[in-house]
Amino acid sequence: MKQGRYSDANLAYEYVAFKSTEQSVITLAKLGRAQVLKKMHAYDRGLKILGTINLISTADSVRPALVYEMVLLSFLNKDYQESLSRGQMGLSLISDTEYEDPVSLLLALAALEELDLMNVNYFGSRYLSNISNQDLRDKLQNQFNSLISKELPKLKDPEKARKWSTIIPGSGQIYAGSIGDGLYNFGLHAVVLGISGWAFLSGYYVSGWLSGATVLQKLHSGGQLRAVDMCEKKNRLLIQEYAQPIQEFLISAKNQTK
Amino acid sequence: MIRKRITLIYILLLWFVGSHAQYVQADFAQHLSDNRYYQEIIDLTDGMSFQISGAKADSLNFYRGWAFFNLQRVPEGIVSFRKIPAHSKLFNRSMFLSAWSSVYLGHHDDARHDLSLIVSPDKIEKELLAIQYSGLHLLNLKADSALLLLNTMSNQASVYDDQIDLLKTYSLETLNFKPKSMAIAGLLSAVIPGTGKVYAGEKGAGIGSLLLLAGMGGMAVENILKSGITSWNSIMFTGLFSLFYLGNVYGSIISIKTYRERFYESKEQAIVATILIPLRDYYR
Numbered sequence: 116m117k118q119g120r121y122s123d124a125n126l127a128y129e130y131v132a133f134k135s136t137e138q139s140v141i142t143l144a145k146l147g148r149a150q151v152l153k154k155m156h157a158y159d160r161g162l163k164i165l166g167t168i169n170l171i172s173t174a175d176s177v178r179p180a181l182v183y184e185m186v187l188l189s190f191l192n193k194d195y196q197e198s199l200s201r202g203q204m205g206l207s208l209i210s211d212t213e214y215e216d217p218v219s220l221l222l223a224l225a226a227l228e229e230l231d232l233m234n235v236n237y238f239g240s241r242y243l244s245n246i247s248n249q250d251l252r253d254k255l256q257n258q259f260n261s262l263i264s265k266e267l268p269k270l271k272d273p274e275k276a277r278k279w280s281t282i283i284p285g286s287g288q289i290y291a292g293s294i295g296d297g298l299y300n301f302g303l304h305a306v307v308l309g310i311s312g313w314a315f316l317s318g319y320y321v322s323g324w325l326s327g328a329t330v331l332q333k334l335h336s337g338g339q340l341r342a343v344d345m346c347e348k349k350n351r352l353l354i355q356e357y358a359q360p361i362q363e364f365l366i367s368a369k370n371q372t373k
Numbered sequence: 374m375i376r377k378r379i380t381l382i383y384i385l386l387l388w389f390v391g392s393h394a395q396y397v398q399a400d401f402a403q404h405l406s407d408n409r410y411y412q413e414i415i416d417l418t419d420g421m422s423f424q425i426s427g428a429k430a431d432s433l434n435f436y437r438g439w440a441f442f443n444l445q446r447v448p449e450g451i452v453s454f455r456k457i458p459a460h461s462k463l464f465n466r467s468m469f470l471s472a473w474s475s476v477y478l479g480h481h482d483d484a485r486h487d488l489s490l491i492v493s494p495d496k497i498e499k500e501l502l503a504i505q506y507s508g509l510h511l512l513n514l515k516a517d518s519a520l521l522l523l524n525t526m527s528n529q530a531s532v533y534d535d536q537i538d539l540l541k542t543y544s545l546e547t548l549n550f551k552p553k554s555m556a557i558a559g560l561l562s563a564v565i566p567g568t569g570k571v572y573a574g575e576k577g578a579g580i581g582s583l584l585l586l587a588g589m590g591g592m593a594v595e596n597i598l599k600s601g602i603t604s605w606n607s608i609m610f611t612g613l614f615s616l617f618y619l620g621n622v623y624g625s626i627i628s629i630k631t632y633r634e635r636f637y638e639s640k641e642q643a644i645v646a647t648i649l650i651p652l653r654d655y656y657r
Contacts, residue, residue, distance in 0.1 A: 122416040129413060133404050318599060321591040322610070
């Protein structure tokens, strides 16, 4: 459906909500509008619309769809904490409905983004528990358990890297796992110090000290920033290496039942 | 065959018009505005001109302009506001908003033109007009004209005393502003590096320049004394010192220009924000 028609559909739903006096119709219209906004990638606007719906006073038949859209829109908006809290609040409403599986999967993936292993385990297991074939269910559950039982990666502390680089130039980069980068940085410092020292010993006290101090200061602060940057990069890589297999497993798990 | 095609096109046209036109109503546009669904107002009123006329069109054009205004798509807002005819109830409101939008874009003549079109203003609208005009005087650096107008307003009781007082403050600050001399800044930095920047209000930059040039001067002198004036290192350090010295003088002259621009820009932003407040308040 083209973008132009989505905006017409968006207006049409809002018009229905505007004209109607029946609460159930208004709720359905708002839900429809949120779904259209999702298609238009306007996730925060869709969430704003859903936020105006009172879940408690909504009909039982509509609540699971509402919970699903709230969880999905929060997830698409990359607000994983919000997705988790909305899902946890609406959990009882989606049990034994067609939305239980997709919501459980979304919540497991959201928890994985937050490295919240307890919730990854809970929602992932919940997602797998609806497989009717017992043997397959047990097999997938075992695979899932072995994936999440791996220890969380030991992340590097960027502040520690910065402090190491302050004391010994290049050591912060080595701490972050880039030995070559660290040795190169240390080497540069040594060269500049050497040149300044030679100038000083040759009697060029002002030139040696000033030029050496200026260049060293720039190198040193640059090295600290580089150490922090390398640390953060390393952490992103470690998290990705840990989370990706679990993510791929969960997304493809139900394909094995077909 | 041709008849069939024309019938098909007519049916498609009716369907398109019918599907969209039923929502294009002023009360629905107001509902969207009340809920701040501004993008939806724009979608609603896109391509409506061939279908609707009269008071309905005026309301829809106004809401369209209002939506653009709130989405900070100011030029498009001006286009919609100016479509409203003089006999409409929404005309004065539209002209005020169009004028402010022109002020925001820096088109002061357009703003004056829109304000001059306002028809039979009521008591509050007369105050709003005076506030907008005094803002325009200030933005054109005619602080004395602005102050004259504001003092006239102060003599009458006004709902917008806070904004009037603020504009008076800006007028006095503009009148008392001493722009400082670029020549003096340059001369000061030529004699003692960095003092020109201190004169321009940049103490830190001035001290930094002084220390840097002192250091560079020291290196140049040391190399001349140790290696002689014709050695490559003496020439290099002396050349660097000269370059930075000239840069320091030029930088001090430029810092006066920056000082003046910073003052006028900060006043401009404050004035534009101040004259908007009574408009938003009255036309809530």
